[in-house]
Amino acid sequence: MSLRSWLSIPRGSHFSLANIPFGIISTDASPKPRPAVAIGDYALDLEAFTAKNGFSACSIIQPHQTVFSQTTLNAFAALGRPIHSVVRKYIQSVFSENTPHSEILKSNTSLQREVLIPLKEVKTHLPMHIGDYTDFYAGRNHAFNVGSMFRGKDNALQPNYNHLPVGYHGRASSVVVSGTRIRRPQGQILENPVATPKQPIFSPCKKLDIELELGALVCKPNKLGEPITISAAEENIFGVVLMNDWSARDIQAWEYVPLGPFNAKNFGTTISPWIVLVDALEPFMTKGLSQETELLPYLREKRKENMYDIRLQVNLTPESGKTTTIATTSSKNLLFSFPQMLAHHSITGCPMNVGDLLGSGTISGLEPTERGALIEQTWNGKDPIRLEGGEERTFLEDGDTVTIKGVCGNNEDSLVGFGECVGTIEAAINLQPHIG
Amino acid sequence: MSLRSWLSIPRGSHFSLANIPFGIISTDASPKPRPAVAIGDYALDLEAFTAKNGFSACSIIQPHQTVFSQTTLNAFAALGRPIHSVVRKYIQSVFSENTPHSEILKSNTSLQREVLIPLKEVKTHLPMHIGDYTDFYAGRNHAFNVGSMFRGKDNALQPNYNHLPVGYHGRASSVVVSGTRIRRPQGQILENPVATPKQPIFSPCKKLDIELELGALVCKPNKLGEPITISAAEENIFGVVLMNDWSARDIQAWEYVPLGPFNAKNFGTTISPWIVLVDALEPFMTKGLSQETELLPYLREKRKENMYDIRLQVNLTPESGKTTTIATTSSKNLLFSFPQMLAHHSITGCPMNVGDLLGSGTISGLEPTERGALIEQTWNGKDPIRLEGGEERTFLEDGDTVTIKGVCGNNEDSLVGFGECVGTIEAAINLQPHIG
Ligand SMILES: [Ca+2]
Ligand SMILES: [Ca+2]
Ligand SMILES: [Mg+2]
Ligand SMILES: [Mg+2]
Ligand code: NI
Numbered sequence: 003m004s005l006r007s008w009l010s011i012p013r014g015s016h017f018s019l020a021n022i023p024f025g026i027i028s029t030d031a032s033p034k035p036r037p038a039v040a041i042g043d044y045a046l047d048l049e050a051f052t053a054k055n056g057f058s059a060c061s062i063i064q065p066h067q068t069v070f071s072q073t074t075l076n077a078f079a080a081l082g083r084p085i086h087s088v089v090r091k092y093i094q095s096v097f098s099e100n101t102p103h104s105e106i107l108k109s110n111t112s113l114q115r116e117v118l119i120p121l122k123e124v125k126t127h128l129p130m131h132i133g134d135y136t137d138f139y140a141g142r143n144h145a146f147n148v149g150s151m152f153r154g155k156d157n158a159l160q161p162n163y164n165h166l167p168v169g170y171h172g173r174a175s176s177v178v179v180s181g182t183r184i185r186r187p188q189g190q191i192l193e194n195p196v197a198t199p200k201q202p203i204f205s206p207c208k209k210l211d212i213e214l215e216l217g218a219l220v221c222k223p224n225k226l227g228e229p230i231t232i233s234a235a236e237e238n239i240f241g242v243v244l245m246n247d248w249s250a251r252d253i254q255a256w257e258y259v260p261l262g263p264f265n266a267k268n269f270g271t272t273i274s275p276w277i278v279l280v281d282a283l284e285p286f287m288t289k290g291l292s293q294e295t296e297l298l299p300y301l302r303e304k305r306k307e308n309m310y311d312i313r314l315q316v317n318l319t320p321e322s323g324k325t326t327t328i329a330t331t332s333s334k335n336l337l338f339s340f341p342q343m344l345a346h347h348s349i350t351g352c353p354m355n356v357g358d359l360l361g362s363g364t365i366s367g368l369e370p371t372e373r374g375a376l377i378e379q380t381w382n383g384k385d386p387i388r389l390e391g392g393e394e395r396t397f398l399e400d401g402d403t404v405t406i407k408g409v410c411g412n413n414e415d416s417l418v419g420f421g422e423c424v425g426t427i428e429a430a431i432n433l434q435p436h437i438g
Numbered sequence: 439m440s441l442r443s444w445l446s447i448p449r450g451s452h453f454s455l456a457n458i459p460f461g462i463i464s465t466d467a468s469p470k471p472r473p474a475v476a477i478g479d480y481a482l483d484l485e486a487f488t489a490k491n492g493f494s495a496c497s498i499i500q501p502h503q504t505v506f507s508q509t510t511l512n513a514f515a516a517l518g519r520p521i522h523s524v525v526r527k528y529i530q531s532v533f534s535e536n537t538p539h540s541e542i543l544k545s546n547t548s549l550q551r552e553v554l555i556p557l558k559e560v561k562t563h564l565p566m567h568i569g570d571y572t573d574f575y576a577g578r579n580h581a582f583n584v585g586s587m588f589r590g591k592d593n594a595l596q597p598n599y600n601h602l603p604v605g606y607h608g609r610a611s612s613v614v615v616s617g618t619r620i621r622r623p624q625g626q627i628l629e630n631p632v633a634t635p636k637q638p639i640f641s642p643c644k645k646l647d648i649e650l651e652l653g654a655l656v657c658k659p660n661k662l663g664e665p666i667t668i669s670a671a672e673e674n675i676f677g678v679v680l681m682n683d684w685s686a687r688d689i690q691a692w693e694y695v696p697l698g699p700f701n702a703k704n705f706g707t708t709i710s711p712w713i714v715l716v717d718a719l720e721p722f723m724t725k726g727l728s729q730e731t732e733l734l735p736y737l738r739e740k741r742k743e744n745m746y747d748i749r750l751q752v753n754l755t756p757e758s759g760k761t762t763t764i765a766t767t768s769s770k771n772l773l774f775s776f777p778q779m780l781a782h783h784s785i786t787g788c789p790m791n792v793g794d795l796l797g798s799g800t801i802s803g804l805e806p807t808e809r810g811a812l813i814e815q816t817w818n819g820k821d822p823i824r825l826e827g828g829e830e831r832t833f834l835e836d837g838d839t840v841t842i843k844g845v846c847g848n849n850e851d852s853l854v855g856f857g858e859c860v861g862t863i864e865a866a867i868n869l870q871p872h873i874g
Contacts, residue, residue: 133610134610134611139697160695161636162636162638162692162695165638166626166638169697169700170606170607170697171607171608171609171700171704173607173788174569174570174610175569175789175790175794176662176787178662185663185787187785187786187787188665188785189785190598199597200598202602204735204736226706227864227867228867229624229867229869250786253786256598257598258696258698259596259598260596260604260694261604261605261694261698261699263697263698264604264605265785265786267607268786269662269788270662298638298639298640300640349701350623350624350701350705351612351623351705351706352611352704352705353611358611431664431787433665433736
């Protein structure tokens with residue numbers, strides 16, 4: 003089957019026929035959120051497509067068609083990877099230039115007008131109900147840089163770092179979809195860390211940062227007490243999104259010992275709206291960072307090429323308008339894969355649910371231009387970076403917009419991309435009426 | 439209105455007419471989970487009571503009666519505290535010996551047979567859908583003991599401890615209702631912490647512990663970016679349960695630096711099934727531990743008596759059968775109140791949802807017999823405790839049952855109690871077929 007489409011898909015589109023990512027959309031005309039796939043410059047409204055018998059030549063999905071009238075993708079995800087695979091291939095075949103099903107959409111222009119909505123007219127929503135969110139720390143270069151900054155190179159990584167995917171439970175309620183504005187958080191900050199006694203002040207965050215990450219969404223649950231094995235874990239992952247784990251470094255520095263980051267991380271985590279299915283990413287698997295230690299058996303993966311090679315980019319646009327690409331790197335800069343994270347997370351018997359989100363940890367390459375957080379780029383504020391247009395940044399300022407992009411592949415006609423993960427910083431709220 | 443009931447309520451019942459706690463029940467005859475209140479030795483089935491016009495003399499709830507045919511209490515909780523208060527008082531009046539509504543239940547013996555189900559015939563369920571769970575660490579005596587153990591008395595508390603309610607995001611998916619069996623978790627353990635290099639082994643947890651806590655459940659949401667003020671926070675709390683935050687101390691010791699406890703805490707957290715409403719606890723408010731530092735304004739509470747004086751007890755019953763009370767204390771041994779935790783949690787703009795669970799942190803008094811965790815009681819395993827019947831314990835063994843009880847009040851006819859929070863330890867799962 004050709005991967006050329008009868009639909010005009012612009013060269014360089016993230017949403018080529020090779021992709022078919024799933025999301026949740028609404029429109030002014032039809033404000034109820036519903037499932038869709040992105041293809042070229044359009045969203046295919048799956049609820050409308052289903053209602054008009056768009057899946058008439060795809061028998062496997064027919065008993066389950068109500069999944070496309072839900073407001074999240076959880077029900078579709080729960081059908082399992084074999085069905086995701088069939089549905090994705092069917093949609094590819096419907097859009098293929100030599101489709102065997104031309105009556106369904108290719109030659110049915112009135113249905114095209116009903117079910118293909120220009121992406122620019124579409125509002126995207128959080129694609130899944132996220133029951134629990136866990137953020138890992140598998141970006142070894144990032145962990146090494148941050149560790150070096152505070153403890154020196156020789157003690158940069160903690161003794162546990164190479165043995166297990168370090169992670170912490172995050173705040174699911176503040177995971178938001180790309181485009182949601184992020185208010186600068188406030189809280190306790192230790193302005194003078196060497197004074198005795200240590201006396202925090204109350205302040206808007208002065209070290210507001212980003213973290214360039216991938217997020218994986220779970221499609222298969224396990225029961226309390228029953229670990230997911232490393233060999234089975236791949237089947238439990240629905241797909242991948244871009245993620246910006248906004249971080250308040252000054253709040254974190256004061257609060258995080260001994261129980262970990264808390265308020266520094268719970269004011270917002272942004273994910274891209276289109277979930278790229280694991281199947282679409284399969285051609286872009288590669289080796290990740292080398293393990294420096296032999297892993298315990300429950301973390302040993304059979305496949306050597308266990309990482310995605312996604313070209314990632316972070317852009318910063320001040321309110322004044324000029325955009326600077328502040329980082330470019332590849333998602334292969336991770337020490338542990340999502341299946342390893344799932345195996346570790348559940349080895350205690352922790353139950354995972356459909357829609358759970360796993361963050362990869364900040365992804366940084368070895369070079370300064372490949373660093374996925376401002377704390378690394380500016381070495382905790384010591385070396386400001388210069389933006390196009392002349393402004394400097396140590397951390398984020400009000401009005402700054404951060405845009406993460408990610409894409410796989412080299413053929414501009416068959417890219418597998420994620421679109422964008424965007425957020426703009428709003429000034430801190432005036433608390434006087436609240437705490438006065 | 440008298441707090442004596444026409445229903446025979448045994449002296450010493452936790453569920454006197456002064457209480458009226460809410461839960462979710464099912465029965466063999468009617469397996470659909472549904473709301474109920476506990477009263478004496480009975481559950482009042484609120485779905486059946488509503489269907490038979492039990493609320494005919496309570497006009498305020500009538501537009502909302504579908505809340506009592508839900509499978510969780512979230513919809514009822516979301517109605518807000520003024521309505522909880524009216525509904526609780528109405529149920530008290532219906533059961534009062536001189537009820538003005540005797541036609542509703544007192545003189546309607548056939549309805550009594552339909553809606554009053556002996557508690558021993560009832561299965562209880564998780565009372566709310568818990569979107570997010572956060573565990574705090576406000577038990578200052580516990581924090582001091584554990585800190586002393588590892589860092590000595592002079593550095594027992596971290597510099598941030600007295601300034602903010604230290605907490606971490608927990609795992610909502612593994613919060614379970616009392617009675618759920620807890621499987622011993624497995625994972626990475628550093629058997630020899632002084633060897634170089636540090637090399638973990640894979641093992642069932644050898645230091646399985648309990649944490650005696652209270653849990654508070656949220657009934658009012660706040661929007662992303664909009665903090666809950668300390669003066670408003672009381673209205674956001676629905677009620678309180680007993681909580682056992684099962685903890686794997688050896689897994690925790692290896693994993694927790696720098697991002698906090700993770701697998702050590704995600705294999706199970708048990709809560710008691712009956713949510714005691716804030717209104718029922720109001721008569722038992724008292725002062726907590728004294729603040730040693732002036733708090734920042736966003737944490738300053740107007741009321742001085744901001745803690746519950748709940749008599750708490752931890753019982754341990756080995757498989758062989760004899761029960762030992764291993765700890766007794768009061769829940770007033772906390773440095774921060776639930777409203778303070780909510781104000782701190784949301785000061786960044788973190789959104790709280792109806793059903794969110796806040797854990798208090800381990801509650802310990804000053805005396806060794808008042809310690810709410812085995813790690814404190816046995817000083818990390820050095821001083822075993824002796825059980826009735828002659829066995830010793832450092833940490834939990836397979837087959838051990840831990841029962842937490844909590845009750846307020848001194849008059850045996852009007853106790854406000856929580857019932858029990860129970861869990862039994864099962865042997866670790868055999869992983870060979872999984873990882874072999
Ligand atoms: Ca992160
Ligand atoms: Ca705890
Ligand atoms: Mg975040
Ligand atoms: Mg727990
Ligand atoms: Ni949920």
